[in-house]
Each structure stands twice: as structure tokens, then as C-alpha cells.
Amino acid sequence: MKRNLKYVLSAVFLLWLVYACRKDERIPETRLPEDVAEMAKWYGRQLLPNDNPQAFANMNKPDWNGTVVKKKGDSTLYTTLILTDAKSTRELQVTYYDGSYIGLVRQYEYVRKDSIAVGTFTINGRMLDIGYFDESNKYTLKAVTGKRNIVLMGTELPVVDVYPPGTGGTGTGGTGTGGTGTGGTGTPPTGTFPIGTGGSVGPSSFNSSNLVNTLGNKPLKEFRDKCTGLQFMWNNYPNNETFGYLTADNQLIMTDVLALDGGQASGTYKYVNPDGTTSYYFTYPDTQGAPAGTYTGIIHSAGKYFIPITASIHTHTPCRQDGTNGVSHNVGADDKAFATSAPGLKHWVIGCGAIGQFNSTSTNFFNILVGDLSTNCSKIN
């Protein structure tokens, strides 16, 4: 008897489960306001087929019922929560204006309590720009993706209206920077967004031929504040060359401690995006553990971590003995070769009382800044 009851209860539970699932399925179709349902349909049409469950758009599960609708003038802004986890929140922001939709995805990451990093992506996940909210909720655009790679903005940054997660604010105008016509990220739009272009963000597989040098190791040191990191790299290794990268969200990772006169750096990974642009990552095996910090746009795939980077940085320690400033001689062969194989990165050298940049084409260092590293470090970008 007891046994029978168990079966009956199980059957009742299963029936309830089937009912609950079906009921759940119906809700979005029947309860949405018409205009949100239209927008949701439009969103569905923008998605590019992709079998990888980790692909950008496949991870997004829009909560259409919670869509915030705001009207301003002739345009309507729909803000829909599409992903939330321990580290980040993604919102779909779609503007309806003059008979057509324009949409993008904002990814908010809580870097630390006084700063929220904001990555802006197309619906299918091509990165458009990176910015921050500071402690007073002021937004600053930090970098936009240009034709070839991420382009860092100068210090006089354009101000665009981006709103903290969940507020669904309406902005005014975009910025149209970057030379690719990616347009602005404010709403209503004044630029043209490359809607539906590109595939998932960044590498989803690992190809060793994309390594500029060798596979990296978990960063030796990570610094949210790049100036703290640069001084650490210079001050603590009087007999070694130290090597590291500036991340796309303006943090610093120290990755190698080399011989006094240098050596090969590691982990520089070149990735050609589906749209032909090139992005650079610092790459290392995930068996060594996740990085300590949080990095906008980091990818964990194919047994590797890929941290987006925009510049390489290394120290020229011999100047401590030879009396030069470390960036006054010709660019060495090793440095030149590295810059040739990673032309989309900036390359900085920290010398003695001077810093400078090099590339594959010029014989001399350029953008040389003379003075204390503590003053000049903020100009490294």
C-alpha cells in the first residue's frame, strides 16, 4: 500500500511537472505587450546560427516579461535583461526609431566596488567598445574597436550616455569614433551599428599558430592599477627584464621575468575576428587556475584563458648600469621582431627616468617621455 502511494505521488508530481513546464513556455507568447513581442521577434531574426552553447548570443536568455520600455521623442528604448551571473550582467538595448530597430548588448562587470566596466557588443557578440562607470556613476568611454584592433581613446574622452544596469535610461547621441562607422552607443542613435555582423566574441578554439611566441603561464602578478604594476615591474627587478601587458580594460599583468638583457616573452595570441579585424589576447592553460582579477572580455575556452590586451610592456634594465635612459639607442632586433609579429599591439619600454614606444618600422623609440615613472605611468596606454 505504502508502495502504491509512492507511485501515485510520483505520477502526480510528473504530471504537475509537465504542466508547469508547458505553462512556462506559454507565458512569453501570451502576456507580452504587442510592441515588446514585435521587438523580441526582431531580436530572434538577428541571431546567427551557432552550435556552440558558449557562443555569446547562445548564453543570452532574454527576460522579455521584464523589459523596460521608455519613450523619448520619436524613439523607443527597450531594455531587457539577458544574462546575469556572479560576475556580470548583460542587457539587450534595442531602440525603435523611424520604422526600424537598432540593438546592442551592454555587459556590466563589477570590477570592484567603485567601478563597473561596461563592454558594448553587437547582438551576436562582436565587441564595439569598452568603458567604465566610476564611483560617482560617471561613464567614460575607454576604447573602441577599430578596423584592425581595439583603439584606445586619448585622455580627452568623448562623453556618451550609458546607463547603469537595470535603469533603462535614454541617452542622447552617439560618438561615431573609431573610423569604422561603428557609430555611437548612446540612444537614439546617430551612427550606424553593424547589427548582426560577426560571430561569437574572440577565440572559441586554440590554434598554436596564432601564438606570436609561446603559450603563456598564469600571470605572475596582476594589478588593477597599472601605475602600481609598472612601478612594481621596475622597482623589484634590478637585475632582470620584466615583461607584461596592458589589458583592454586598463589593468596590468606581469607575465615574465627574463634575463637582464631580455629574452622571449610569452602568451601573445593573435586572433582574427569573423569580420577580419584582429584582436590580441594573453593566453595560458586553465590548468594553472583562473586569473585573480576580473577582465572585461576574458574568454575561457579550449582549456585556455584568453585575456584581451592592447599593449606589451617591458623594462630595459641595463640602463641602470650603462648610464643611458634605456630608450635612446636604436630599437633592438628582438624588440623589432616582436613588434613585426604583433603590429596591432602598442609596445612600451620602461627605461631609466624615461619611457618610450617602439614599432616594427621605426629605428628609434618614439613617444619618449622623460621623467619619473610615477608621473608618466598614467600616459602608458
Ligand SMILES: [Zn+2]
Ligand atoms: Zn627591449
